[in-house]
Amino acid sequence: MITHKQLDNGFKYIEIKNKEAEAKIALQGAHLFHYKVKDKPSLLWLSQAAYFEEGKAIRGGIPICFPWFGKNKDNPSLPQHGFARTQLWAVISEEEKDDSTTYIRLQLTPNAHTLAQWNYLFDVTLDILIGEALSIALSVTNTDIKPFEISTALHTYFSVSDIETVLIKGLDGRNYYDALDEKNYIQRGDILIQEEVDRVYFYPSETIDLFDGDTKVKLQQEGSNSLVVWNPWIEKSKQMNDMTADGYRSMVCLETSNAREDSKVLNPNDTYVLKAIVQTL
Ligand code: TA6
Numbered sequence: 001m002i003t004h005k006q007l008d009n010g011f012k013y014i015e016i017k018n019k020e021a022e023a024k025i026a027l028q029g030a031h032l033f034h035y036k037v038k039d040k041p042s043l044l045w046l047s048q049a050a051y052f053e054e055g056k057a058i059r060g061g062i063p064i065c066f067p068w069f070g071k072n073k074d075n076p077s078l079p080q081h082g083f084a085r086t087q088l089w090a091v092i093s094e095e096e097k098d099d100s101t102t103y104i105r106l107q108l109t110p111n112a113h114t115l116a117q118w119n120y121l122f123d124v125t126l127d128i129l130i131g132e133a134l135s136i137a138l139s140v141t142n143t144d145i146k147p148f149e150i151s152t153a154l155h156t157y158f159s160v161s162d163i164e165t166v167l168i169k170g171l172d173g174r175n176y177y178d179a180l181d182e183k184n185y186i187q188r189g190d191i192l193i194q195e196e197v198d199r200v201y202f203y204p205s206e207t208i209d210l211f212d213g214d215t216k217v218k219l220q221q222e223g224s225n226s227l228v229v230w231n232p233w234i235e236k237s238k239q240m241n242d243m244t245a246d247g248y249r250s251m252v253c254l255e256t257s258n259a260r261e262d263s264k265v266l267n268p269n270d271t272y273v274l275k276a277i278v279q280t281l
Contacts, residue, residue: 002094002102011052014091016130020100023130026058029085030106030126033061035134040280043134043217045159045251049242057085059242060251064126064138065153066108067118069228069259070179081155083114084124092125101131120148137222137275142266149265153228153257154276156219160212163193163231163249170205171227177202177260193252196233200226200259208254215280219254222275226262228255 003015013033016023024034033050036042046060057063066084079086093105108114108124121144129135136154160166168191177184179198187201204227210217221227230253237243256276258264264272 002096002104007052009053011054014094014104016102016104018096018100018102018130020132021130021134023102023128023134025104025106025128026052027091027106028054028088029057030064030089030108030128031058031061031085032128032134032136033058035061035130037132037280041215042159043278043280045157047242047247048244049247051242055086056242057081059240060157062136062157063153063155065151065155065255065257066124066138066140067120067122067148067150067152069151069153069257078117081153083117084108087111087114089126097129101129104128104130118148120144120146122148133277133279135275135277137273139271139273140266141271142268145268147265147267149263150272151257151259151263152274153255153259154274155228155253155255155257156276156278157251157253158210158217160210160250160252161215163252165213166252167192167211168208168229168252168254169211170208171201171229174201174204176200191229193229193231196236197229197231199229200257201229202226202262210252210254218279218281219256220277221256222277223273224256224258224262224276226257226259228253228257228259230255 001017012027014025021037050059063085065081072078089106092107095103106126123141127137177200208219
């Protein structure tokens, strides 16, 4: 079942329920903020203090970062992670493919606001498949007559039972950029998080595994040569109005991206696809 809903403040979202899974997608940002497979815990983390308001990104789920990830290189005063997550997207397709798979396609095209921040013509779509697995694919086409450079992310917040006991596999031996001290390192072994972490890993395995007790979450990436790992920990959380004091303990971001050196230049008519498939095993 696909239902279009609205909060009292006018904030619009789509609710999806099928035999295998349920999900919620906000039209602002094409933001998937809930996904749960039957008899399994919610896969995505959502802050208890998240805003559901026009112009504010939702803290949790899968924010879409486009056309830049992090700070804008040329103008750091522009909004972090680009405008896609606070723009209203259009639903251009919705279909119940079978009783356990639902498909939604959303689209973002330029308007006065996007052109004022980034003077390029583009066609961006997000294809979401809700079923036993979650598939999410961001397609960017350059519809301009000049090339442009993009850096994007599916900034996925995973829900975990206790951050300090979680293990992330698939990054051993990879180079990473540490945004906290702005230096480069090589990862040795699997990742255990017991402090603030904000890193961009390059050339990760195609499959990243997140171990949380008996639960294993498998993340497969396509079109991505970088993966961001982030947890704000205690002090950074205090600086965010949409994080509760202990919210950081139940989340970790594993962000399928093309960040930093992995950014892409698209010539006119080029299309770039960034995709993540996630499944709880
Ligand atoms: O992906 C990691 C990161 O870039 C961090 O540096 C942190 O700022 C985070 O994203 C969240 O950004 P936001 O703009 O949503 O507060």
